[in-house]
Amino acid sequence: MGIQDLEFFDVNIPCLAACPVHTNAGLYVAAIADGDDEGAYLTARLPNPFASVCARVCAAPCEDACRRGTLDAPIAIRALKRFVTEQFGIEAGDASLVSQVASAPQFERDQSIGIIGGGPCGLSAAHDLRKLGYSVTIYEATDTLGGMMVMGIPEYRLPRDLIAKEIQSIIDMGVDVQTNVKLGTDVTFAEIKDRHDAVLVAIGATLGRGLNLEGHEADGVLRAIEFLINVNRGFSVDVGERVVVIGGGDVAMDAARTALRTDAYEAKASDPGSDRSTMTAALDAARTAARSGARHVTVVSLESKKEMPADEFELEEAIKENIDFIHRRGPARILAKDGKVVGLETIGVRSVFDDDGRFAPVFDKDDVSTIDVDTVILAIGQAVDVAAIGDDGPEITERKTIRVGDNDLATSVPMVWAGGDAAHGPRSLIDAIADGRKAASQIHEAFGGDAEQRPKGQMVKLQQFHRFDDLYDEIDRAVVPTIPTDRRIGLTEVEIGLTPDQARCEAQRCLRCFANILLEPEKCVLCALCVDVCPVKVISIVPGPEVEPERVGVSALLLDETACIRCALCIERCPTNALSMGVWSGVGVPDGVSMPIDLKMPIPVGGSA
Numbered sequence: 348m349g350i351q352d353l354e355f356f357d358v359n360i361p362c363l364a365a366c367p368v369h370t371n372a373g374l375y376v377a378a379i380a381d382g383d384d385e386g387a388y389l390t391a392r393l394p395n396p397f398a399s400v401c402a403r404v405c406a407a408p409c410e411d412a413c414r415r416g417t418l419d420a421p422i423a424i425r426a427l428k429r430f431v432t433e434q435f436g437i438e439a440g441d442a443s444l445v446s447q448v449a450s451a452p453q454f455e456r457d458q459s460i461g462i463i464g465g466g467p468c469g470l471s472a473a474h475d476l477r478k479l480g481y482s483v484t485i486y487e488a489t490d491t492l493g494g495m496m497v498m499g500i501p502e503y504r505l506p507r508d509l510i511a512k513e514i515q516s517i518i519d520m521g522v523d524v525q526t527n528v529k530l531g532t533d534v535t536f537a538e539i540k541d542r543h544d545a546v547l548v549a550i551g552a553t554l555g556r557g558l559n560l561e562g563h564e565a566d567g568v569l570r571a572i573e574f575l576i577n578v579n580r581g582f583s584v585d586v587g588e589r590v591v592v593i594g595g596g597d598v599a600m601d602a603a604r605t606a607l608r609t610d611a612y613e614a615k616a617s618d619p620g621s622d623r624s625t626m627t628a629a630l631d632a633a634r635t636a637a638r639s640g641a642r643h644v645t646v647v648s649l650e651s652k653k654e655m656p657a658d659e660f661e662l663e664e665a666i667k668e669n670i671d672f673i674h675r676r677g678p679a680r681i682l683a684k685d686g687k688v689v690g691l692e693t694i695g696v697r698s699v700f701d702d703d704g705r706f707a708p709v710f711d712k713d714d715v716s717t718i719d720v721d722t723v724i725l726a727i728g729q730a731v732d733v734a735a736i737g738d739d740g741p742e743i744t745e746r747k748t749i750r751v752g753d754n755d756l757a758t759s760v761p762m763v764w765a766g767g768d769a770a771h772g773p774r775s776l777i778d779a780i781a782d783g784r785k786a787a788s789q790i791h792e793a794f795g796g797d798a799e800q801r802p803k804g805q806m807v808k809l810q811q812f813h814r815f816d817d818l819y820d821e822i823d824r825a826v827v828p829t830i831p832t833d834r835r836i837g838l839t840e841v842e843i844g845l846t847p848d849q850a851r852c853e854a855q856r857c858l859r860c861f862a863n864i865l866l867e868p869e870k871c872v873l874c875a876l877c878v879d880v881c882p883v884k885v886i887s888i889v890p891g892p893e894v895e896p897e898r899v900g901v902s903a904l905l906l907d908e909t910a911c912i913r914c915a916l917c918i919e920r921c922p923t924n925a926l927s928m929g930v931w932s933g934v935g936v937p938d939g940v941s942m943p944i945d946l947k948m949p950i951p952v953g954g955s956a
């Protein structure tokens with residue numbers, strides 16, 4: 348089996364393949380099921396310097412991809428990560444294992460790297476570059492590091508002392524930090540470039556987008572990101588009693604405005620509709636407005652509840668907190684009296700997507716209604732402050748982001764890289780962290796360091812195979828616990844951790860996609876017993892020519908690894924021991940952790956293969 352074939356097994360672990368930093372989530376979930384919480388923590392922390400932050404608010408693309416989701420519901424991977432970070436992460440105090448993974452380097456290199464922007468992208472790059480021995484300086488425009496982790500995400504979702512500790516563990520590796528230094532105002536790009544051998548631009552997308560709607564200049568119209576930054580920085584913002592949040596991407600808003608002039612919005616191939624990151628900001632703005640004293644908070648969206656690109660958990664929490672939703676309406680104009688907002692006029696939306704699933708809303712201009720409001724918050728997307736870069740900086744794209752290569756993060760200026768929201772537009776924490784890590788690796792390579800060696804996994808045939816408990820498919824996904832709504836005052840964290848019993852039970856649901864069914868063809872007698880027993884019909888026996896035309900007169904046994912649920916019924920049934928289970932170590936196995944080969948298999952243990 349060639350390496351190319353082996354790489355298939357990495358991709359065939361859906362949670363691992365979906366994670367931008369390739370966290371081997373299935374491995375740590377299985378370790379939790381087996382009671383090895385320490386190994387689970389190290390596996391989760393190894394590729395991610397913000398494991399504790401991500402355990403609270405990661406967008407969790409691994410859960411969207413999780414194979415268990417094809418059976419009933421995905422594993423609650425993020426909640427399980429929190430279960431181990433609470434025991435061994437930076438928040439665990441003396442029990443923390445962070446120093447095993449992040450410590451000052453053994454030797455120092457000559458080169459110095461300037462990082463502009465102290466958000467998750469810049470900090471993750473600083474973490475990896477310090478580990479490699481480079482001298483690192485972060486230039487941050489505000490007085491606090493953390494970027495949108497502290498300025499955007501509300502405290503009731505992400506405690507500030509947790510972020511501060513996780514950032515401090517990176518600074519303690521020997522990073523020089525210069526706060527209140529804003530590129531474009533306090534320092535020019537040329538000055539920073541002169542001071543360092545390489546530069547990473549990670550200034551995020553920190554500007555709120557406006558909306559050129561009639562009435563948009565009235566008192567009481569706020570941009571979501573600016574509203575959140577002010578509240579998160581401790582300034583009081585008077586929003587009155589009735590607040591409307593207009594949620595949806597800038598494209599969605601353009602569509603609604605265009606509708607006032609035409610009957611339908613003409614979709615362009617690139618139109619994403621209202622994306623998930625914008626919707627997250629809309630929900631955060633609505634819940635923060637309620638905590639800022641508003642009595643009636645309403646989110647107006649083009650989409651129906653089902654169509655909204657929002658995180659389901661956050662949406663349900665907002666509903667529990669009495670946030671109202673008006674679906675399938677677009678903003679038409681903001682009504683003002685004496686320069687102050689008094690209402691929002693909306694028009695109906697007949698449909699949002701066309702038959703091919705493309706964003707192509709159709710409006711009903713005659714269906715007009717008005718809502719009385721004191722404040723309108725526009726959550727319609729964020730923009731990169733490209734003006735700060737100046738004329739001597741990297742090239743800017745038509746989308747007003749910093750241009751980077753198709754396959755790397757290099758900009759148009761030699762020895763200058765860019766990453767995170769500044770290079771790709773608003774995305775998620777884990778994408779920004781992945782960019783920081785990639786930029787660090789590419790900078791290291793530019794100085795002659797080894798390119799990041801893709802860790803090569805190995806397939807190990809198990810002497811025993813695991814069998815799920817007979818009731819494995821009857822365990823429901825754990826409900827992530829939250830505090831009661833009547834205790835959700837101010838900044839109190841809403842989500843709480845799983846108990847050990849809940850965590851072990853949830854972790855048992857994992858299909859362990861790093862396990863693979865191995866076939867020894869010379870032992871197979873094509874009896875088809877495995878075909879009969881497979882509950883998801885992934886094994887079939889077909890005439891040879893269906894696989895290769897020249898294989899006339901023979902049969903072939905096909906096994907679709909991507910659909911296999913690793914139940915091992917086929918192994919148990921096979922009369923000749925032609926089938927066995929192997930474990931693919933994959934990427935992301937920390938040094939000194941002997942997983943996954945030593946993983947105890949869940950009860951009951953099957954027979955020898």
Ligand SMILES: Cc1cc2nc3c(=O)[nH]c(=O)nc-3n(C[C@H](O)[C@H](O)[C@H](O)COP(=O)(O)OP(=O)(O)OC[C@H]3O[C@@H](n4cnc5c(N)ncnc54)[C@H](O)[C@@H]3O)c2cc1C
Pocket residue numbers: 404405406463464465466467468469486487488489491492493494495496499500501528529530531549550551552553572575624627628631732735766767768769773774775776777779
């Ligand atoms: C309200 C809101 C909620 C979100 N919720 C989630 C969530 O739940 N889960 C999730 O995964 N993602 C979430 N995101 C997205 C996530 O926070 C961002 O994708 C991520 O923070 C981007 O990281 P970054 O480092 O690229 O930029 P940022 O986090 O924006 O950091 C950029 C840093 O650069 C600094 N800077 C800007 N301009 C300059 C300058 N000229 N000179 C020097 N420094 C400068 C900024 O002050 C900031 O510290 C949310 C975003 C928002 C706005």
Ligand code: SF4
Pocket residue numbers: 360361362363372373374376412413414415422424856857858859860861
């Ligand atoms: S079932 Fe387990 S190993 Fe498979 S994708 Fe989900 S978490 Fe990962």
Ligand code: SF4
Pocket residue numbers: 864880881882883884885886906910911912913914915916917918
């Ligand atoms: S382990 Fe065997 S029987 Fe079970 S789903 Fe996979 S191929 Fe089918």
